[in-house]
Amino acid sequence: MYLTEDQLLVLIIKHIKEQKKTDFKNLIEELQPYDLAVIYKSLPEKHRHKYLLFMDQKKIAVLIQELEPELQIDILHKLGIEKSSNVMNLMENDDLADLLNELSTDSARPFLKSMEKDESQTVKNLMSYPPETAGGIMTNRYVWIRDNYTVRDAVDKLKVFAEMAENLYYLYVLNDQKKLVGVVSYRDLLLASIEEKIEDIMFTRVISVPADLDQEEVATIIERYDFISVPVVDDAGKLIGIITVDDVIDVFIKEANEDIEKLSATGKTIDFQTNAVTASFRRLPWLVLLLFIGVISGSIISNFEGTLQKVVALAYFMPMIAGMTGNTGTQSLAVVVRGLVSNEIDGNTIRKLIIRELNVGLIIGVICGLLIALIAFIWKGNLILGIVVGSSLLMTLIIGTLAGTIIPLILYKFNVDPAVASGPLITTLNDIFSLTVYFTMATIFISYLM
Amino acid sequence: MYLTEDQLLVLIIKHIKEQKKTDFKNLIEELQPYDLAVIYKSLPEKHRHKYLLFMDQKKIAVLIQELEPELQIDILHKLGIEKSSNVMNLMENDDLADLLNELSTDSARPFLKSMEKDESQTVKNLMSYPPETAGGIMTNRYVWIRDNYTVRDAVDKLKVFAEMAENLYYLYVLNDQKKLVGVVSYRDLLLASIEEKIEDIMFTRVISVPADLDQEEVATIIERYDFISVPVVDDAGKLIGIITVDDVIDVFIKEANEDIEKLSATGKTIDFQTNAVTASFRRLPWLVLLLFIGVISGSIISNFEGTLQKVVALAYFMPMIAGMTGNTGTQSLAVVVRGLVSNEIDGNTIRKLIIRELNVGLIIGVICGLLIALIAFIWKGNLILGIVVGSSLLMTLIIGTLAGTIIPLILYKFNVDPAVASGPLITTLNDIFSLTVYFTMATIFISYLM
Structure with missing residues (x-):
């Protein structure tokens, strides 16, 4: 009865x-939009046009929503x-609106022009909201x-708008000023008797969001309340759109990817499809910055040229100290950045967090310092060298941990995204601190090291 | 009409x-579970017991689901x-099932014992599924x-189970062998006439998942098809539970956090509440590993003691070369790890990706190499030094990029999680490669550097 993907394609x-x-x-009748899109992509180019011609326009509309922008434009x-x-x-x-944003404004105009006036006006309005806000991800299909x-009136209206209501599960209740005053689920309608008044069965404590709310906060609200949609209202409390849970999942995935990109300093969205030149230039800013940071580290070392000249063995422990300090800072940074997503930040939380990270x-x-002191002592047979390396590491790990905690919190306080800004800052500072501490210790004890 | 959180609490x-x-x-009637939980947490301890006593049990049941395990157990x-x-x-x-998993088996027993037999059997069954599978996150509340x-029969049954169906939007259709043969949305019921047969209006191409499917794959299916729930069936096609979109959002957040933890090598879940000792010991394994990697790097440098002794200035560029190579590897790693989430991986994709990353x-x-060559030349006035540093960087960046791409792909091929295993491997290899390349180049050109 069920065909595999390949059988279906054939x-x-x-x-x-x-x-x-x-x-x-008949064959494609019950297929999901995602499956229609997969088939479209698997079809040889020569069959694609026919595939679209054979479909009704509703199907094309749901198929197109599942494709990447280039393929969407190709279909248009x-x-x-x-x-x-x-x-x-x-x-x-x-x-x-997303699709038309992809087209340059000039090439979008003829499409907007030939659309139904109502619809194109709505889309134009939608395109006027910033893309990462509630207004940018809401739909007017409710x-x-x-x-x-x-209840009878409601069901009658639902019948007229049946197609539009396909993936919806609530009706939104407005008063005579078009203000949102309640919601009614389809379940409520089924359970009520046909003559009951909507205002008697509706849920009135509706949680709604303003159009300019950041999409991440919208996502948090839907996640927190286990909603499957949330209405968007204007300043007067009038309903202007709804946001559905599937769009919120996309927000979560996108935001997580962005955090990862920022933390790993990959630069702006690079995926498997990005070409080499674009990918390189997205990665370069951070790498060039790192290069200059590296030069600063180098100039710190050059300040201790005398010390290094006398005991070349000091160079052996440089990568370890700088690497460990950098990593410790990144660990703390990741904890703070992800913690900021799910915690309320007050003075008490911050104080406790900083004390925790200090500990x-x-x-x-202490553990890593003792370990490396032992290794250095065994390797080079010099107890003082062990003590210098071990105590330097102890100090730099404390500094690294605190820098990785405090810097993102300060940035957060000043409304700068801690994920994007802290990486370079923490790496630079940790490099400078760790090499300075290490070579200062070594210079103090230089007579015992030679 | 609407109270702020503080007014409500007062x-x-x-x-x-x-x-x-x-x-x-009356006051708490229309509050959301999340809000009830927030109030519970804000209440002084002395009022909490009364707060629970005043509530009906249904409210306590939804409140408790929003709390952390310790508070849940405290309420029990x-x-x-x-x-x-x-x-x-x-x-x-x-x-x-999650809550009872938190309690040790011994203290869970009396609770399970006193529950209704049906219910406790279901929960026991649920507890037998591994936590990160479809079976572990499904519910039998459908x-x-x-x-x-x-349609009339269906609505009648829905009325009986009204409370259970509160956050659901579909009825699941079984045949005489209890096999899942279709789904009907509440909307379908509203639009149909009361005497219509369910089998005539139901959607038959139902997408379901097996109980042992990894939760991440369940999440992908729900995301891909914009579902709000997906049924879970056993080998015989019998319906055994459903998974709802709110649980899937939690899966997405958890998996993203795990990826970030692995990539930043933070170790197992550390949040703002984790105490210092636990957090330290979760972070230590990776740091100790890094320490040994650092010692290996040190021993490579010590192999080139002669070269370094002759030109101490070579040490200045070490942190830059090792740091850049390490970072380049991490960038590629992040691109690959996140790409594996959303791409189908075949030979063609892999070949294209490797060629892209090589480019x-x-x-x-080339860009960073030229830049650092210029800097080295200006700083130290030695053209050969510039060429040695620049060409070393060129080579190590190519190696770093490829290592960051190929190693996670190989691990993925062998079913090892690339996010967790590649970090240390890539860092070690990149450290070893970059220092070896750099000092080998320097040794070859040593006579021009002195």
Whole structure:
């Protein structure tokens, strides 16, 4: 009964070749948008146009939403302006706004122009919200009812807007000033008797968000309350859109990727499809910065040229001390950055965190310091060398841990994203601190080291 | 009309003190579970017990699900075995299984014993699934109907199970062998006429998952298809549970945090609440490993003692070369690890990725190499030194980029998590490669450097 992906593909090509439109339609009837898109991508280029022609426009509209921007634009060109605008009328308008953002403004204009006036106005409005806010990810595909409706009125309205309500599970209740005053789930409608008043069965303590709220905060609200959608209202409390949980999942994935990119200093979004030149230039700023940081470290070492000249063995422990300090700072940074996502930050939390990290620095410093002192002593047979290296490491690990904790907190206080700004800062400072501490210790004890 | 959090808290304490149970109930009636939990945590300890006593058990059941394990267990003890087990009967059984997993098996037994037999059997079954699989995160709180029901039968059954169906939006359709054969949304029920057969209106191409599927794959399926729930079936196709989108969001957040922890080598979950000793010992394994890697780097340098002794200035560029190579490797690693989440991996993708990264290594290597050569030349007035440092950096950046790409792919091929295993491996190899290349170059050109 169920076909594998390959069998499905073969059958679809067969139907396309033999022009069997009805068989084709039956075959794809119950397929999910994602599957339609996968098939489109697997089809040889020569069959793609026919594949689209055989489909009704509603199907194309859901398929197109699953594709990458380049393929979306390719499809619009395949369809031509007129058919494209029909399809675009049927698309979720948040996805559509994203797509039109991808097209340059000039090439977007003819498409917007040929769309239905209502729809294109909505999309234009949507495009006016910053992309990473509630307004930027909301859709206007929802069904509203008046508070004085009966359940029967509500169901009748739902029947008219059945298609639009496909992936929705609530009706939004407005009063006579179009203000959002409640929500009613389809379940509530099923359980109520047909003559009941909506205002008697609706849930009134509706949690809504303003259009300019950051998308990350919208995501947190949906996650916290286990919602599957949240309404967006303007300053007057009027309903202007809704945000659905599937868009919120995308937000979570995107934000996590951004944190990882920032922490690993990969630079702006690089994925498997990015070409080499673009990827290089996205990575270069951070690397060039690191290069200059490296030169600063080098100039610190050169200040201790005399010491190093006398005991070349000091160089052996340099990579270890700088590496450990840097890593310790990054560990603390990662804990703080992810902690800021899920914790409320007050003075008490910060004080406790800093004391905790100070203790962590002490504990790991003492353990690693003793360990390296022992290794240095055994390796070079010089107890003083062991003490210099070990106590330097103790100090630099404490400094590294605290820098990795305090710097992101300060940045956060000043509304700078700690993930993006702390990396270079912490690396520079930790390099400078650790080499200075190490060579200062060595210079003090130089007579015992020679 | 709407109270702030503080006003709400003050009012609740007032009602508790004045024993006004009805006012209390009216006040909390429409609050969300998350809000009930926030209030519980904000209440002074002395009022918490009364707060629970004033609430009905259904409210306690949803409140408890929002708390951390320690507070949950504290509440169970506050309530006593009998009342606890009533509350537990009303909890989502996936949350309950997690809670009971937190209790040691011995202290879980009396709770399980006093629960309703059906419910405790279900929970026991649920506890038998590994925690990070579909079985571990599914719930049995769903409503099923038979395929030969009419819409009227379905709505009647829904009315009986109304409370259970509160956060659900689909009915699951079983045939006479209890096999899952379709789903019907509440919307479908509203739109259909009351005498229609379920089998005529149900959606039959249901996408389900097996109980042993990794939770990350479940999450991907829900994300891909924009589902709000997905059914779990056993080998015979029988429905055994469902997974809802809110649990999937938690999975996404958890997995992203895990990736970040692994990439930043923070060690197992450290949050703001972890105490210093635990946090230290979670971070130590990686730091001790790094320490030994540092010693290996040191011993490589010591092999070139002669070269270093002759030109101490070579030491100035060591931190820069090792740091840049390490960072370049981490950048590539992050791109690969996150890419593996969302890409299908075949030979073609891998070949293209490796060629891309080779080109990236070349481009950044040439640019950074020229830059540092120029800096070295200006700083030390020695052209050959510039060439040695610059060409070493070119080579090590290419090596670093490739190591950061190929090693995680190999690990992935052998089913080892690339995020956790590649970090140390890449750092070690890059340290060894970069220092060896640098000092070998320097040794070759030593006569021009002195």
